[in-house]
Amino acid sequence: MRQFFDDMHGTDGEVRAAYAEIATWLAQTPPHALNAKREEAERLFRRIGITFAVYTEGGDTERLIPFDIIPRVLDADEWAFLERGLKQRVTALNLFLADVYGAREIVRAGKLTNEHIDTHPAYCAQMQGVTPPGGVYTHISGIDLVRTGANEFYVLEDNCRTPSGVSYMLENRSVMMRLFPELFARISVEPVARYPQDLLRTLRSVAPSSGEDPCVVVLTPGQFNSAYYEHSFLADEMGVELVEGIDLVVRDKKVFMRTTGGLKRVHVIYRRIDDDFLDPMVFRPDSTLGAFGLMEAYRAGNVALANAPGAGIADDKAIYMHVPEMIRFYLGEEPILNNVPTWDCANEGALAYVLDHLEELVVKETRGSGGYGMLVGPHATKTMRDDFAKKLRLNPAGYVAQPTLALSTCPTFVADGAAPRHVDLRPFVLSGADGIRIVPGGLTRVALTDGSLVVNSSQGGGTKDTWVLHTRQNGGK
Amino acid sequence: MLARAAESLFWLARYMERMDNLARLIEAAQSMAGVLSETEEWRSALAAAGVDELYDTVYDTVSPDSAARFLCTGPDNSSAIIACLDLARINARAMRGALTRDMWEAVNQGWLESRHLTERAFSAETLPDTLDWVRTISTRFSGAYETTMLRNENYWFIRLGTFLERADNTARILDVKYHLLLPQESSGVGGMLDYYQWTSVLRAVSAVRAYQWVYREEVKPWNVAELLMLRPEMPRSLRACYDAITECLEKIAAIHGGRRGECHRIAGAQASQLRYGRIGDIFQSGLHEHLTEQIERAAELGDQIAAHYMR
Numbered sequence: 001m002r003q004f005f006d007d008m009h010g011t012d013g014e015v016r017a018a019y020a021e022i023a024t025w026l027a028q029t030p031p032h033a034l035n036a037k038r039e040e041a042e043r044l045f046r047r048i049g050i051t052f053a054v055y056t057e058g059g060d061t062e063r064l065i066p067f068d069i070i071p072r073v074l075d076a077d078e079w080a081f082l083e084r085g086l087k088q089r090v091t092a093l094n095l096f097l098a099d100v101y102g103a104r105e106i107v108r109a110g111k112l113t114n115e116h117i118d119t120h121p122a123y124c125a126q127m128q129g130v131t132p133p134g135g136v137y138t139h140i141s142g143i144d145l146v147r148t149g150a151n152e153f154y155v156l157e158d159n160c161r162t163p164s165g166v167s168y169m170l171e172n173r174s175v176m177m178r179l180f181p182e183l184f185a186r187i188s189v190e191p192v193a194r195y196p197q198d199l200l201r202t203l204r205s206v207a208p209s210s211g212e213d214p215c216v217v218v219l220t221p222g223q224f225n226s227a228y229y230e231h232s233f234l235a236d237e238m239g240v241e242l243v244e245g246i247d248l249v250v251r252d253k254k255v256f257m258r259t260t261g262g263l264k265r266v267h268v269i270y271r272r273i274d275d276d277f278l279d280p281m282v283f284r285p286d287s288t289l290g291a292f293g294l295m296e297a298y299r300a301g302n303v304a305l306a307n308a309p310g311a312g313i314a315d316d317k318a319i320y321m322h323v324p325e326m327i328r329f330y331l332g333e334e335p336i337l338n339n340v341p342t343w344d345c346a347n348e349g350a351l352a353y354v355l356d357h358l359e360e361l362v363v364k365e366t367r368g369s370g371g372y373g374m375l376v377g378p379h380a381t382k383t384m385r386d387d388f389a390k391k392l393r394l395n396p397a398g399y400v401a402q403p404t405l406a407l408s409t410c411p412t413f414v415a416d417g418a419a420p421r422h423v424d425l426r427p428f429v430l431s432g433a434d435g436i437r438i439v440p441g442g443l444t445r446v447a448l449t450d451g452s453l454v455v456n457s458s459q460g461g462g463t464k465d466t467w468v469l470h471t472r473q474n475g476g477k
Numbered sequence: 478m479l480a481r482a483a484e485s486l487f488w489l490a491r492y493m494e495r496m497d498n499l500a501r502l503i504e505a506a507q508s509m510a511g512v513l514s515e516t517e518e519w520r521s522a523l524a525a526a527g528v529d530e531l532y533d534t535v536y537d538t539v540s541p542d543s544a545a546r547f548l549c550t551g552p553d554n555s556s557a558i559i560a561c562l563d564l565a566r567i568n569a570r571a572m573r574g575a576l577t578r579d580m581w582e583a584v585n586q587g588w589l590e591s592r593h594l595t596e597r598a599f600s601a602e603t604l605p606d607t608l609d610w611v612r613t614i615s616t617r618f619s620g621a622y623e624t625t626m627l628r629n630e631n632y633w634f635i636r637l638g639t640f641l642e643r644a645d646n647t648a649r650i651l652d653v654k655y656h657l658l659l660p661q662e663s664s665g666v667g668g669m670l671d672y673y674q675w676t677s678v679l680r681a682v683s684a685v686r687a688y689q690w691v692y693r694e695e696v697k698p699w700n701v702a703e704l705l706m707l708r709p710e711m712p713r714s715l716r717a718c719y720d721a722i723t724e725c726l727e728k729i730a731a732i733h734g735g736r737r738g739e740c741h742r743i744a745g746a747q748a749s750q751l752r753y754g755r756i757g758d759i760f761q762s763g764l765h766e767h768l769t770e771q772i773e774r775a776a777e778l779g780d781q782i783a784a785h786y787m788r
Contacts, residue, residue: 046589047582223570236574247479258480260630260786261733 005149006420007072007410018075018469021187022411026070031417037179038069038413044175066462067172069179072410072423072444079190079440079468082145082153082427085337087436088327090141090429093158093314095330097137100313101127111325117313122161124275124310126282130299132308133206134433138315139306140199140270141429142166145337145442147408154340154405156424158323160307160315162272165443165463166428167230170195170237172443172465188470190440196237198430198437199270203238205432206304207267214267216240217257219248221273221289231272245273250293253300268304269294275309317366317400318344340405346397354401355392358385361401362453363392376453378404407453410464412446422447424455425466440468478575478630484787485572486631490622490638492565493584497615498646499526499558500608503548505681507541507604509673518677519544525646525653525681528556542601549599549607558611562591575631579621587614630732637725637782644718645775647682651705652768654678655698675701682713702764703756715771719748722778729786740781747774 005011008019015023026034045064074082099106100123106112117123142163144156173192177184200216207214220231222244235242247257248266256263271278277287279294297303313319321342324335343350343361354361363375375388392399409420427442444464445455455461506522509515516539523529523544535553536543551557555564566588569576576584590610598607619639626632654677675696679685682705691708692700706715723744730737759767 047586048578223567223573228570229573232573241479241482242572242574243479244481247481258788260478260480260483260634260729261736 004406004420004422005147005152005408007147007408007423009420010150018073018078021183022071022073025183026411026418034069034413041067041069041175041179044178045171048171065168065457066448067175068412068421068446068448068462068464069176070411070413070418071176071465071467072425072446073467073469074441075469076471081336083438083440085153085335086143086427086429086438088331088333088336089143089155089158089323090138090431090436092323092327092330093141093160094135094137094431096326097160097308097311097314098131098135099330101130101137101310106326106329109329111322111329120313120316120319122275122310122312122316124313126295126299127308127310133208133301133304136206136306136431136433137308137311139202139206139308139431141315141431142426143429145425145427146340146405147423147425148406149408152338154338155323156340156405157317157320158315159426161274161312162307163426163428164227164230164272165426165445166195167233168463169428169439169441169443169466170233172463173441176465187467190468190470192439192441195428195439196234198439199234200238200240201434202430202432202437203268203270203304203306205434206306208301208304210265210267210302212265212267215265216268216270217243217266219243219245219269219271219273219290221245221277225272227272234270245277245287245289245291248291248294250291250297253293253297253302255291255294255297255303266303268306270306275312278305278309317342317364318346318397321400340402343401345392345399345401350401351392351396354399355389357401358389360404362404363388363399363401366398366400376404379451379453404453410444410446412448412462412464414448414450419450421450422453422455423464441466478634480787482572482575483630483634484783485568486575486634487638487782487787489565489568489572489576489584490635491642492561492568493615493618494639494642495556495646496558496561496565497612498643498650499548499556499561500611500615501681501683502526502650503545504605504608505677507545507601508680509677515541521653522548525649526556527649528554545601545604546599549604559591559594562588562614577621577625579625580618583614583617583621587617590614630729633725633728633732634786637722637729640718640721640725641775641779641782643713644715644722645772647705647713647715647718648768648771648775650678650681651702652765652772654681655702655764655768672696678705684711684713687711699756699760702759706759707751707754707756709752716748716751719744719751723748726782738781738785740778740785743774743778743781747771747778 003011008015008023010016042064045067096106100117104114107114138160140163142159142165144159145153146156147153169192203216204214216238217240218231218235220228220242222228232242241257243257249256249258249263255266257266273289276283277289279290279292280287281292282295298305320339321344324339327333327335343354345351345354354363359377361377365373375384377385407422407424410423411418412421423444423446425442425444427438430437444466446462446464447453447455448460448462502522502525506518509518519539519541520529523532526548531554532547535547547554547557549557550559554560566584569581569584573581597603622632622635672695675698676685678701679688684704688696688704691704704711704714708714709716709720711717726741726744730741
């Protein structure tokens, strides 16, 4: 049996200081009372309408992401460490993007090749030579972290193309506060509710100067998109319009929205549609989700897009390996947060190693997301591994491999009471022309199946509220 | 505000109001069971809902059970109560951010509950409870928007949808029922049967008590028509609806610096006609003709509002 670090019990079974109050609460609350709270939570989520569409399921396309009522806790020191690391990493990612679409110093320094960049599927040629306002490319970044020990955190992946999940971070907190006010009275938890205001400030900071009060909008593909709830939630919380492509029109390289009073100028678009759909004039001609001429307006500096087109090149799984090097190169600092060791299957030696060690590795598509198309070696059957090996040999450059990390667990309320389940953490990092903002916490995702390491909601994962303690808790260890 | 948002809110309110009117219509038809020809009563309900021809393509005969089911759940009836609720939620969801949480919960909660309704919910004995439930949803919705919405453009478009739909429904109910009742008028005004019939019109617009308070005499056809058309204190009368419609349109015009269009002209003309009209004159020139024109004008007004604000 492999030993996992448990967020609450560490490795020796003793309750860690940050969880002292939670442990008491769990010990004093009978299971049926917890179960009643769990049911109440589910009713609340349904009533608010926080649902998530899952593409592969037929019938009811609106499904609830399971919510676990036991919070995941980080103490103030742990968070301070993560925050420093996240700021450093996202600063480097933005500098990397500015370099990729600008001078290409990193190529001159021999760390990457031009070919590497130019042939990359997420590279956006339209962006070459364009400097977005404030030099910011990835305004909203979701950095997926995992924990393997008391002081061991790893970055699993970076998400620089419209990462989602922040609405769950916010709604999870508001549901927890409603269900367990007494816990919040006893434990001093850093609030997360300022996120929408931070986001709006960040977006306004990159508005082109036009003399007008900048108009910010959220661009959604529409109500049948899986993350539609989040789009409308964020627009509402920020107090800005939620627009669809049909609401936008470009005139004289300026973007407008159709309103009841005629056309109104738009300065910043927080777009929740992919690059390919932004502008049928330069990208997919069949797209109706974006606006014709949007890129021309963007290149003319008349509108800001968050995140910038082409920002995805920074979060690719093959580029990921180079992030520690980027941090040294652009910032002259040692990386604070570790990368997971990664084998790039495009490399022949690495491919041979990966094929030999499939049963202990996780193999991911470099372009995949949402947990689709990946192999978790230790949990796969021999047939699955053999089939995967065939795919791998056919297109080695399409895959990277990582060791299966001993992801930490956190007590989770399941059918037979509280039991350890594996978790990860996605904090949301906001980068504006005026600096970086991070709300303490993030989205904790939990693999609800015993032993499972896949936390993605599309694969049956759930979420937890994430508590960052305001001050260090005394006592314990 | 986004043109598309105005359209979604306007239709959200219309579907919620339509659903409420359908419930009243069905209640009125059901309460008349045993008093006069059930077939006629239900046929008039189908006609007032504008689905009588559609009904005939699905069923051979009119029975209370099949008519009530058709008005509640279809099949193939896109104006049935449940279909209205679905459409209301689609519009609400499209403009989720423009709704207050209370409004959204009123729509969403109703929609969630509707998914658990069984066949039995529409059988004769449980139908009254189901219709009560329908009216609770729309009442919760209008209560939610009246008490929680900012008085901004969103609010005026919601209200505009509510009152335009209500005007249309009142005109339809009066027209259909009046048509049905007309032949009996010669058999003596004031008879028991006649009394029940006119009461059924009042019941369909929840105005039985209101009638007594306003007229303090037995139910008479011209009084009923006057109450539903010209009386400003009757909340479902055409006059009250058009007063509200012109108010909404004026508020919206003021937000846009006084810019007005054809929709303002139509609404204003309708409102003043109702304000200065007399029921005697309307009967003289033909109530049916007058109501038909009202229904057509309401449709035209809807088109012109869309042309002016929603494109």
